[in-house]
Amino acid sequence: MTTRPxxxxxxxxxxxxxxxxxxxxxxxxxxxxxxxxxxxxxxGEGDCGACTVVLGEAxxxxxxxxxxxxxxxxxxxxxxxxxxxxxxxxxxPLIRPVGxxxxxxxxxxxxxxxxxxxxHGSQCGFCTPGFVMSLFGMYQRHIAxxxxxxxxxxxxxxxxxxxxxxxxxxxxxxxxxCTGYRPILDAAQQMAALPPRVVDEATLLQxxxxxxxSIPALEADLSSNLPYLTPTTLPALLAARAAHPQAQVVAGCxxxxxxxxxxxxxxxxxxxxxxxxxxCQVHHDTHHITIGAAVRLTGAxxxxxxxxxxxxxxxxxxxxxxxxxxxxxxxxVANGSPIGDSMPLLIALRARVVLASVRGERxxxxxxxxxxxxxxxxAPDELLVRIVIPRPGVTEALRAYKISKxxxxxxxxxxxxxxxxxxxxxxxxASIGAGGVAAVPARAQxxxxxxxxxxxxxxxxxxxxxxxxxxxxxxxDMRASGEYRRAVLGGLLQxxxxxxxxxxxxxxxxxxxxxxV
Numbered sequence: 001m002t003t004r005p006x007x008x009x010x011x012x013x014x015x016x017x018x019x020x021x022x023x024x025x026x027x028x029x030x031x032x033x034x035x036x037x038x039x040x041x042x043x044g045e046g047d048c049g050a051c052t053v054v055l056g057e058a059x060x061x062x063x064x065x066x067x068x069x070x071x072x073x074x075x076x077x078x079x080x081x082x083x084x085x086x087x088x089x090x091x092x093p094l095i096r097p098v099g100x101x102x103x104x105x106x107x108x109x110x111x112x113x114x115x116x117x118x119x120h121g122s123q124c125g126f127c128t129p130g131f132v133m134s135l136f137g138m139y140q141r142h143i144a145x146x147x148x149x150x151x152x153x154x155x156x157x158x159x160x161x162x163x164x165x166x167x168x169x170x171x172x173x174x175x176x177x178c179t180g181y182r183p184i185l186d187a188a189q190q191m192a193a194l195p196p197r198v199v200d201e202a203t204l205l206q207x208x209x210x211x212x213x214s215i216p217a218l219e220a221d222l223s224s225n226l227p228y229l230t231p232t233t234l235p236a237l238l239a240a241r242a243a244h245p246q247a248q249v250v251a252g253c254x255x256x257x258x259x260x261x262x263x264x265x266x267x268x269x270x271x272x273x274x275x276x277x278x279x280c281q282v283h284h285d286t287h288h289i290t291i292g293a294a295v296r297l298t299g300a301x302x303x304x305x306x307x308x309x310x311x312x313x314x315x316x317x318x319x320x321x322x323x324x325x326x327x328x329x330x331x332x333v334a335n336g337s338p339i340g341d342s343m344p345l346l347i348a349l350r351a352r353v354v355l356a357s358v359r360g361e362r363x364x365x366x367x368x369x370x371x372x373x374x375x376x377x378x379a380p381d382e383l384l385v386r387i388v389i390p391r392p393g394v395t396e397a398l399r400a401y402k403i404s405k406x407x408x409x410x411x412x413x414x415x416x417x418x419x420x421x422x423x424x425x426x427x428x429x430a431s432i433g434a435g436g437v438a439a440v441p442a443r444a445q446x447x448x449x450x451x452x453x454x455x456x457x458x459x460x461x462x463x464x465x466x467x468x469x470x471x472x473x474x475x476x477d478m479r480a481s482g483e484y485r486r487a488v489l490g491g492l493l494q495x496x497x498x499x500x501x502x503x504x505x506x507x508x509x510x511x512x513x514x515x516x517v
Contacts, residue, residue, distance in 0.1 A: 003227055006075055007215060009056075009082040012094045012203070014211055017075075022228040023260050023267045026070040026078060027051050030085060038086040038129050039070060042175075044261040046072045046254055046323050047409060049174030052130035054137045056082035056199070058208045063201050066296075066325040067137035069173075072257025073326055074250065076228040077272060080212055082204060086129035089113060089136060094204055098147050098196040111143075111194040112136045115187035118194075123179040131174050131184055134322070138162060138170050139191050144198040162189050172408035173320015229271045234278040234356070234385065240271055242358045245380035247271040251294055251331035254323050274328065279385055289389045293330020297342075300329035304345075307392055311345070313509050314400040318342070320409040333366065334384045336374050336440065339479075341415050343441030345400055347433030348417035351389045357382045367433075370440035395423045397500060401492045405479065412436050413480035414488045418496050420451065427451045427460070437472040437485055446471045447493075461497040465490035 006017045006029075020029060030036040030053070042050035046069040053070045055078055056063045063082070089095060089110035097108075109117070112135035122128040142162055167188035168181075176184060229247065231237040241247075247269040250256050259265045273279055279294035282303045289307065291300050301315035301324070318324060318341050332342045333353060343366065351366045355378055366387070369376050378384065392398070400417040404410040415435035421428045430451040432444035447468040454460040474485040498506035 006079055008078050009207055011088055011092045020075050022270045024075050026073045026075045029075040036085050044071050045258050049130040050127050052133040052322055054084045054133050058205055065137050065140040067134045067322050068326045069322045072253055074253050080215055086132050094200045095197050096200055110197055111191040112139055114194050115190040119183045119186040119190055121183040121187040127176045134171055134174050143192050147196050147198050169316050170321050173322040227269045230275040232275045234276050237276040238358050241383055242381045244269055251328040252326035254327040255335050291329055291387045293384050293386055294328050297324040297327045308398055317402055330384050336370050336376055338440055339412050339436045341412055344415045344417045344433030344435040347443050348419040348431045349389050350431050351387055353384055354386045355382045356385045367443045373439040395421045397422055399496050403488050414485050416492045422456050425456050427454050427456055437474040444471055465493045468493055
C-alpha cells in the first residue's frame with residue numbers, strides 16, 4: 001500500500017515526506033528521517049516529556065498551540081499542522097521580536113530558552129528540550145496573546161499571569177531527575193520579563209490555509225486503499241469503518257502509541273477519527289452537555305469544569321498536559337481501561353454514550369458499554385461518536401477522588417467519584433463510579449442503593465462504607481494491594497462526608513507545601 005505524503009509546516013515552510021508507514025511515530029520521523037535529534041526519547045510512553053514538541057492548528061481564526069508527546073503520537077496525525085521542535089525556536093522566521101519589521105528575525109534565543117539559562121534550569125540537559133517546548137507552549141497561550149497587535153487578541157487584563165500553580169500544572173508532564181523543579185518553575189515565571197518574541201499568527205494562518213488547500217480531500221480517496229485514513233465527516237468516517245472493520249481506530253494515540261513503542265505492534269491500516277468535524281464539537285442545551293468523541297481531553301475537561309468547578313484539580317491530574325493535549329475523551333472511554341479516570345467520573349455524572357454505524361445510532365448508559373476487561377458491546381462497524389451528560393442539578397453534591405503514588409502524572413490505584421442529590425437532609429439519588437477495583441470501570445450499585453432514601457448522617461455513611469468495601473474484589477498489583485484498595489474505598493466515602501460538613505482539613509485540595517528558597 002502507498003501512503004499519501006505527510007505534509008506539515010516547519011519554520012514557516014511546507015515539509016512533505018513520502019512513504020511514511022501508518023504506524024510510524026512522530027519522534028521516529030523527527031530523529032531518524034529529519035535528523036532533529038534535539039527532541040529526545042526517554043520513556044517512550046508519554047510519561048517523561050523529553051520528546052515534547054508543539055503543534056499549531058488553525059481554529060476559529062486563531063492558532064491553537066499544543067505541547068504533545070512525539071514518542072506516542074503517530075506521524076500522520078499532524079498532517080496539515082505546524083510543528084515546532086527545540087531546534088526551531090531561534091531559527092523560525094515566523095517567531096519574531098515584537099514590533100520588528102516583517103521578515104526580520106534575529107537569531108536570538110526564545111524567552112523560554114533564555115529563562116532556562118538565567119534561572120539555571122538545566123543540569124544534565126536531557127530533559128531540557130522537552131521543558132523548553134512545554135514552556136514555549138505556555139508562552140504562546142498565556143503571554144503572547146497580551147503582546148499581539150491585532151484587535152482580536154485577548155487583552156492583558158483577561159489573562160492571568162503565569163503563577164507558580166499554573167506552571168506546576170502545565171509542566172506536570174515533564175520530568176527532571178537531577179536539576180530539581182524550583183529553577184524550572186522560576187524560568188516559567190521569568191519568561192514574561194524577557195524581550196518578547198511571538199509567532200506571526202497572521203502569516204502562519206495564511207500558510208496553514210495554503211497547505212490545507214494542497215492536501216486532497218480524503219473522501220475522494222476512500223476507494224484507493226490508503227493505509228492511514230482520516231475522514232473529515234461523520235458519514236465518511238462510518239463508511240470507512242464499515243469498509244475496513246479490522247483497521248485500528250485511533251484518536252490521540254495515548255494508548256495505541258504504547259502498543260507500538262512498548263509491545264512493538266504493527267498496523268497495516270489505521271482509521272483516525274480526529275478529523276471528522278462532528279466528533280470535534282461540544283454542544284450545550286438546556287438539559288445536556290454533548291461532547292464529541294474526538295474532543296481533546298483539555299477541551300472536554302474544560303467543558304466539564306465550567307459546569308462543575310470542583311473538578312479542576314481532578315482534571316489537571318489526568319496524566320500530564322501533553323497527554324491531555326493529544327488524548328480524547330471518547331478514546332479514553334472506548335479504550336475501556338479499568339484504571340482510566342474519565343469513566344468513573346462520567347458514570348457518576350450519569351453519562352450516556354452514542355454508538356454509530358452506517359446502520360444508524362444507538363444510545364446506552366456508559367457503564368453498559370463494557371462486557372469485560374477492555375471488551376465492549378460495539379459491533380465491528382460501530383464507533384463511539386459522542387458522550388451525553390446531564391447538566392448538574394440544584395441539590396447535586398459531586399466529588400472526584402484520585403489515589404495514586406505520585407500526585408501528578410500517575411495512574412490511579414483507586415478512582416472514586418461520588419454524586420449525590422441531597423434534599424432536606426435525605427439522599428434522594430446516588431451515582432457512584434469506581435475505577436481500579438474491577439475488570440471494568442464500574443458503577444457501585446449496591447452502595448447507591450444503601451444511600452438512596454437514607455438520612456444524610458454519619459451513621460448512613462458508616463453503613464454505606466461497609467457496603468462499598470464489600471461490593472468489589474480488587475486485585476493486588478504494582479500499584480496497590482486489594483486490601484488497600486478496599487480500605488481506600490471506605491475512607492473516600494468517609495472523606496466525602498467530612499467535606500460535606502465543612503471539614504476543610506479532610507480535603508487534599510487544601511494541602512499546600514510551600515517551597516523553601
